[in-house]
Amino acid sequence: MLKIENLHASINGKEILKGVNLTVRDGEVHAIMGLNGAGKSTLSNVIVGHPSYEVTEGSITWDGKDLLALKPEERAHEGIFLSFQQPVEIPGVSMVNFMRAALGAKRKYQGLEPLPAPDFLKLMREKRAVVELDSKLTSRSVNEGFSGGEKKRGEIFQMAMLEPKLAILDETDSGLDVDALRTVAEGFNKLRRPETSAIVITHYQRLLDYLKPDVVHVLIDGRIVKTAGPELAAEIESHGFDWIIKGLSL
Amino acid sequence: MEATKQYIDFFGEVRDVLAARSCSEMNARREDALKVFAEQGFPSRKVERYRYANVEADFSPNYGIQLSPLGQKLPPYCFRLSEADPRVRVLYNNVADEADSIVALNTMLAVDTLVVHVPRGTKVEHPIQVGNVLAGSQDTMVSRRLLIVMEELSEADIIITDRAASQNRFLTNQVVEVVMGDGSHLNLYDIEETHLLCTRYGSTFVRQGRNSSLHHTALTLFNGHTRNRLDVLLQGEGSEVTLGGCVIADKMQHVDNNTLIDHQAPGCTSSELYKYVLDDNAVGAFAGRVLVREGAQKTSSQETNANLLATRTARIYTQPMLEIYADDVRCSHGSTVGQMDEAALFYMRQRGISEAEARLLLKAAFITEVIETIPLHSLRDRLHVLVDKRLRGELSKCEGCKLCGPPLTPP
Ligand SMILES: Nc1ncnc2c1ncn2[C@@H]1O[C@H](COP(=O)(O)OP(=O)(O)OP(=O)(O)O)[C@@H](O)[C@H]1O
Ligand SMILES: [Mg+2]
Numbered sequence: 001m002l003k004i005e006n007l008h009a010s011i012n013g014k015e016i017l018k019g020v021n022l023t024v025r026d027g028e029v030h031a032i033m034g035l036n037g038a039g040k041s042t043l044s045n046v047i048v049g050h051p052s053y054e055v056t057e058g059s060i061t062w063d064g065k066d067l068l069a070l071k072p073e074e075r076a077h078e079g080i081f082l083s084f085q086q087p088v089e090i091p092g093v094s095m096v097n098f099m100r101a102a103l104g105a106k107r108k109y110q111g112l113e114p115l116p117a118p119d120f121l122k123l124m125r126e127k128r129a130v131v132e133l134d135s136k137l138t139s140r141s142v143n144e145g146f147s148g149g150e151k152k153r154g155e156i157f158q159m160a161m162l163e164p165k166l167a168i169l170d171e172t173d174s175g176l177d178v179d180a181l182r183t184v185a186e187g188f189n190k191l192r193r194p195e196t197s198a199i200v201i202t203h204y205q206r207l208l209d210y211l212k213p214d215v216v217h218v219l220i221d222g223r224i225v226k227t228a229g230p231e232l233a234a235e236i237e238s239h240g241f242d243w244i245i246k247g248l249s250l
Numbered sequence: 251m252e253a254t255k256q257y258i259d260f261f262g263e264v265r266d267v268l269a270a271r272s273c274s275e276m277n278a279r280r281e282d283a284l285k286v287f288a289e290q291g292f293p294s295r296k297v298e299r300y301r302y303a304n305v306e307a308d309f310s311p312n313y314g315i316q317l318s319p320l321g322q323k324l325p326p327y328c329f330r331l332s333e334a335d336p337r338v339r340v341l342y343n344n345v346a347d348e349a350d351s352i353v354a355l356n357t358m359l360a361v362d363t364l365v366v367h368v369p370r371g372t373k374v375e376h377p378i379q380v381g382n383v384l385a386g387s388q389d390t391m392v393s394r395r396l397l398i399v400m401e402e403l404s405e406a407d408i409i410i411t412d413r414a415a416s417q418n419r420f421l422t423n424q425v426v427e428v429v430m431g432d433g434s435h436l437n438l439y440d441i442e443e444t445h446l447l448c449t450r451y452g453s454t455f456v457r458q459g460r461n462s463s464l465h466h467t468a469l470t471l472f473n474g475h476t477r478n479r480l481d482v483l484l485q486g487e488g489s490e491v492t493l494g495g496c497v498i499a500d501k502m503q504h505v506d507n508n509t510l511i512d513h514q515a516p517g518c519t520s521s522e523l524y525k526y527v528l529d530d531n532a533v534g535a536f537a538g539r540v541l542v543r544e545g546a547q548k549t550s551s552q553e554t555n556a557n558l559l560a561t562r563t564a565r566i567y568t569q570p571m572l573e574i575y576a577d578d579v580r581c582s583h584g585s586t587v588g589q590m591d592e593a594a595l596f597y598m599r600q601r602g603i604s605e606a607e608a609r610l611l612l613k614a615a616f617i618t619e620v621i622e623t624i625p626l627h628s629l630r631d632r633l634h635v636l637v638d639k640r641l642r643g644e645l646s647k648c649e650g651c652k653l654c655g656p657p658l659t660p661p
Contacts, residue, residue, distance in 0.1 A: 073599045073604050077602050084600075088593045090594045090597065090612070092614070092619060
């Protein structure tokens with residue numbers, strides 16, 4: 001279970017998160033929507049420990065552990081995965097070596113030996129198939145020259161390899177064409193186990209139609225200002241955020 | 251001055267020993283070399299091509315000077331100069347820059363020359379491995395000399411390795427002369443993997459004939475102080491040269507590469523890529539001059555020096571130079587200096603890769619580009635492993651290393 005309480009965070013001295021409260025129980029899917037610049041990516045980055053952000057107040061616990069005390073890689077080993085809004089290109093590091101290093105590190109943390117090479121490659125093939133990721137892409141450098149959509153598909157492939165307990169999808173739908181979105185969303189559903197939870201950040205309802213969130217939150221100006229059921233996504237899709245913001249100022 | 255005198259005096263003492271142990275071609279050149287060396291002494295920083303070296307200091311310590319001939323067993327296609335084909339023997343000291351006093355010092359003191367001779371039209375299947383192992387219990391200076399002759403239409407891969415088997419101070423002064431006949435094709439690898447107490451001066455001179463092609467890779471995997479000079483003279487029309495360079499340095503290591511590509515004939519192509527990864531307090535220097543002479547029309551040349559500085563205390567001096575005296579040419583040159591990509595580091599850490607491992611992967615990735623251009627696939631694979639080990643600080647000493655042939659300079 002992820003529990004965020006009164007989280008304040010800033011970057012370069014500028015406060016972006018201004019008291020976020022959010023609890024995600026095992027198996028739940030939470031959607032977060034909100035205007036550009038509201039702080040959604042900031043929240044994801046703070047959860048995974050991006051060093052540019054400073055947490056000035058509040059706490060995040062993960063299964064009771066103080067998440068803020070852990071290094072980014074330890075948070076990953078604890079089962080937290082972020083599908084980045086803008087995945088980074090790493091020329092010269094092959095996707096295969098990258099995944100081998102990532103999986104090896106996780107297994108070491110769990111006290112397991114690295115997977116033997118044939119098993120690892122078999123796993124790569126299986127997981128690639130789930131999101132229909134072209135083998136040409138995994139034989140290249142990490143994200144290098146990938147199209148926008150290919151990068152997003154690649155993120156879900158990596159998620160499949162690492163089998164996280166909490167997946168944060170930051171606008172994974174942006175850049176995907178309609179068919180790719182279905183493949184990736186259905187792939188995600190296939191990969192989920194009953195206890196896997198997710199935070200899904202999106203501007204559109206389409207992805208949520210597949211992922212079926214339990215709860216939808218609206219994040220405005222660094223705070224969660226509204227929380228409701230899946231029907232909220234549809235309302236936002238047709239009416240935007242104005243009515244919510246107006247309600248706030250009353 | 252003091253050091254210069256020491257070497258001159260030493261030469262005076264061993265002149266007769268050298269004459270007795272060596273062959274006429276080499277002995278005939280010693281006195282002229284002495285003149286050059288005595289006139290110039292060790293080059294100061296005012297000498298353009300030694301701007302980043304501290305030569306006098308490097309040669310000052312008291313070394314036992316090795317005057318032993320080559321070992322008995324030589325790799326295939328390899329000969330002692332005295333036993334080489336007479337047409338090859340006359341090429342000794344014909345390619346090297348005689349006005350360079352470090353080269354002159356080598357000409358004064360070298361006892362033997364290892365000749366690699368590939369006859370006309372011969373395609374050598376297996377790479378020729380010239381393994382040098384510095385060994386012994388004393389601080390030692392070695393004057394190593396090679397002459398590579400590729401006759402017309404011949405092809406070969408030659409791997410020269412420089413390693414050290416004992417923890418003494420070593421000073422190597424290596425001169426390699428390469429003559430490439432028309433249509434010949436050579437892949438030459440010069441790999442240093444020594445230790446912090448080793449100082450190396452390497453000078454390589456190449457003369458290329460028509461339609462010949464050279465792929466040269468200079469790798470400094472581990473060293474103390476290294477200064478490499480590489481001059482390639484494109485004398486025959488339509489010749490091609492590719493220079494790759496890879497430097498990994500940390501602690502107080504110092505690596506200086508100084509190259510010249512001299513386009514003397516029309517229609518030649520050159521490309522050069524040197525990459526440095528510098529950590530801790532390491533210092534790197536790269537000076538690469540591309541000279542396109544009058545009449546060298548249709549020259550195509552591309553030169554890049556790219557550097558990754560992993561700390562704020564590592565330093566690089568980079569100086570790509572392009573001089574053009576012809577009008578119909580396509581040339582570019584440049585250099586870059588960058589730090590670790592923080593976004594990439596974080597991305598990897600989010601996937602569970604530790605910061606140290608992520609840094610290592612980025613460094614290896616930076617170097618990969620050069621290694622991937624190496625024509626010899628088996629060496630490429632081997633080098634990926636070596637680079638990885640080097641970055642992990644676990645370079646094994648000699649054991650099980652396939653790069654390492656039989657030692658040529660016995661203790
Ligand atoms: N380095 C920085 N310095 C100052 N402000 C920053 C910095 N990085 C981000 N911000 C600001 O933080 C705010 C929140 O950005 P964030 O990326 O979290 O928004 P978001 O909700 O994810 O928006 P979007 O929907 O466009 O992805 C923005 O106003 C942004 O300009
Ligand atoms: Mg965002």
